[in-house]
Amino acid sequence: MGLVSMLRAMVLILPLPFLLKWFRYCHANVLSHSYCLYQEVMKMACSDITVHSIYGLFTKLFQMGLDSLLIFLSYVMILKTVLSIASHEECLRALNTCVSHLCALLLFYTPEISLSVIHRFGKGSSPLLQILLGYMALLLPPLMNPIVYSVRCKHLRVRIIRVFIK
Template sequence: MTILLNSSLQRATFFLTGFQGLEGLHGWISIPFCFIYLTVILGNLTILHVICTDATLHGPMYYFLGMLAVTDLGLCLSTLPTVLGIFWFDTREIGIPACFTQLFFIHTLSLVESSVLLSMSIDRYVAICNPLHYSTVLTPACIVKMGLSSVLRSALLILPLPFLLKRFQYCHSHVLAHAYCLHLEIMKLACSSIIVNHIYGLFVVACTVGVDSLLIFLSYALILRTVLSIASLQERLRALNTCVSHICAVRLFYIPMIGLSLVHRFGEHLPRVVHLFMSYVYLLVPPLMNPIIYSIKTKQIGQRIIKKFIKSLRYFWKD
């Protein structure tokens, strides 16, 4: 279907497809998606509740973990309305202002997550390489500044994208291949040259994800050098064990993001199912797996969650 979209934003809409060709199975497909969304919301809210209510977890490492949980919740909730709207109510049309708003939050929160992962690597670097200065370097004021700067940097870099897209007329099609709005997907529908969007998009990725991943790699190179200088093997393993959860979170975030970017830019010949799969992995797997990883690999978090669960069961059975 190809139509010329009206230049008036109030009348123009995009058409979200979801799983094209499987419309009759959307009810069944919605079941795993509902399970994933509920798990993401419950898991991240549990992490936040444990950190907020337990005074022994009021430290830099857990504050950053709380930031990660908030970001993951935001990513989940930014896609939830349109994804479940398609599966449950077949509401496929989305106005351009609403689409651009969703795009802004998805991309902003993705960059915030990258910044939070960098902050967590800095936390691990200071804890292992400069443990005596840990409490003086990562003060509450410093953590607040790091969090605010992450949000500000991400929002300011993503803010031009809706305006760059707004200047286009979309004559190729108004049909988007996903159940939510992404910059790379929308700009392909424009009639005119999208070179500015391409260049700015690459600039944003390079100065955020590129720089963050490079600094994370550098921090772990320094951590590894410090750990290898420790004489005791047991102490080495103990130090490295504190980094396992973060390393898993980094891999879960950056690998799908890089894969999705490559597929969008250079994978036009790939089957459409590959694009769909990568987009859902990119947005849903990190928020789903991060609470599970930190609950299993971080003893303090896991123990508190189990205690609260047992306490809730006892309270339930008393009533």
């Protein structure tokens, strides 16, 4: 699975820098993000970027769609196995774990998809919104992932609630 994942990333993402090389750039070479974002570099080009924009959106949606499909299929297999052999309490624990995983996935995909769509179709959107979504896509998943999984633990959940109630 790891090899397939690496191969998929190389096939879809590796062409992007080479595609950017063919552009003619005439705008200021100032990026609004602190990291190099493909959509941001495309906006600096004077050439027609329609094909590249569609390719970038296709790769993003294909990656996330394929990931979502594979994750869905794995959850179906897990739930089918758990529900057929486990007790009622174990089924609830398995469902609780699946819900935590799905929340973590939503935290990962939502800002990334939003950023990609806004960069391509939100011509009149605020640059501040684009920067904010860029940082959310970069920082939100690793920051929120431990919180999502720690909420499942009763002892940690009580302590987190106490912090926010004070």
